[in-house]
Amino acid sequence: MTAMDKISEEMLNAFIDHELSDDDMMQIYAAMSRDSDLRARVCELRAARDLLRSAYRVEPITGTHRRLPSGIPAWGLAAAVALLSTGGLLGWLAYPAWYPSATPAFVADRVEPDATSIRVVFHASRNDEEAFEQILDEAETLLDANKGGRVPNLVRIVANGEGLYLLSARGSPFKHRIQQLSSRHKNHVVFAGCSQTRKRMNRERGENIEVFPEVLMVNSGVIELLELQEKGWRYMPI
Amino acid sequence: MKKLRLSTGLAMAMLLAVVGFQGPVFADAKHKLVIQVSTDDVRTQNIALNNATNLQKAMGDDIEIEVVAYGPGLSLLTKNGKSPASKRVPNLAVYENITFSACGNTMKKVAKKSGKDVTLVDGVKVVPAGVVRIMELQEQGWTYVRP
Numbered sequence: 001m002t003a004m005d006k007i008s009e010e011m012l013n014a015f016i017d018h019e020l021s022d023d024d025m026m027q028i029y030a031a032m033s034r035d036s037d038l039r040a041r042v043c044e045l046r047a048a049r050d051l052l053r054s055a056y057r058v059e060p061i062t063g064t065h066r067r068l069p070s071g072i073p074a075w076g077l078a079a080a081v082a083l084l085s086t087g088g089l090l091g092w093l094a095y096p097a098w099y100p101s102a103t104p105a106f107v108a109d110r111v112e113p114d115a116t117s118i119r120v121v122f123h124a125s126r127n128d129e130e131a132f133e134q135i136l137d138e139a140e141t142l143l144d145a146n147k148g149g150r151v152p153n154l155v156r157i158v159a160n161g162e163g164l165y166l167l168s169a170r171g172s173p174f175k176h177r178i179q180q181l182s183s184r185h186k187n188h189v190v191f192a193g194c195s196q197t198r199k200r201m202n203r204e205r206g207e208n209i210e211v212f213p214e215v216l217m218v219n220s221g222v223i224e225l226l227e228l229q230e231k232g233w234r235y236m237p238i
Numbered sequence: 239m240k241k242l243r244l245s246t247g248l249a250m251a252m253l254l255a256v257v258g259f260q261g262p263v264f265a266d267a268k269h270k271l272v273i274q275v276s277t278d279d280v281r282t283q284n285i286a287l288n289n290a291t292n293l294q295k296a297m298g299d300d301i302e303i304e305v306v307a308y309g310p311g312l313s314l315l316t317k318n319g320k321s322p323a324s325k326r327v328p329n330l331a332v333y334e335n336i337t338f339s340a341c342g343n344t345m346k347k348v349a350k351k352s353g354k355d356v357t358l359v360d361g362v363k364v365v366p367a368g369v370v371r372i373m374e375l376q377e378q379g380w381t382y383v384r385p
Contacts, residue, residue: 226271
């Protein structure tokens, strides 16, 4: 498995928007140092983001729309592409120099984690709706505290075993809460379901559990719990 | 231009710092997991055993697993046949290299209540107190799962 497979698009976007925890940033930096494809990908994403931002900056707020000329000459396109890639490259090279949290203090943070950032992985292994509601309440409290903080609180909710039913598109009463939490706290909350459980339930009970579109299916829920704890996440079972 | 070169240098230094820092973390590939069983619900006990065997299958020698049973969860490790899941334990203890720890405190309590000693299934070791054992392992860097 290459580093690219492990790091999702969502993570990379959060990375270039500086919305990841220090630990996750470090991981991506380390992965980038090993993987040239990943570096190129980040470069592209960053260039696209910068372009988008500058496009918004140039756009007059008064609402008068100027039309782009319909015939763009080929050399113009080539120049734009060249500019884009140089910009992306420069952006990537200059990045640690101008982004404040990427100074050596950033490395020190890893030794002494930021006390204001809380990372919790909740574990739902039983189909207990009352307990799950409590989990969602606690998650919401943690995430609502993310206002302008330097390092945001992060929440992951891992469901395996009977707990997978709580994320099932058919049968779970939590459709709206999951939708709401995911859209309001994009990048800071992840709902993860266990693929092993889904396979087993299919094999043993002939059930085909479809999860909500917000849910990320991970290969193994338990390994997810293990890895997050090893990265310093706090573990809260139902 | 000078500024650019400076930032490139900084970028390189940053990367080196990051990679150098990550080195020892990556080198220690060994995972350690303690699984808590504190309920006599047979389904949960079976899930705990499934978790252990599946992880063993997925990670092989890279993972060390200990199952700690206490309170009503002791039925998982007891020979009285109250929990069908207990039949799976000796095999896992001997052939799958999973450690099973029974809580000494719970054993004493059950013995006092029932008037006879608890007989454990083969391959199980006794720890003075289950909760303390889990706490100690966590302090030593073990991760923890309670199915």
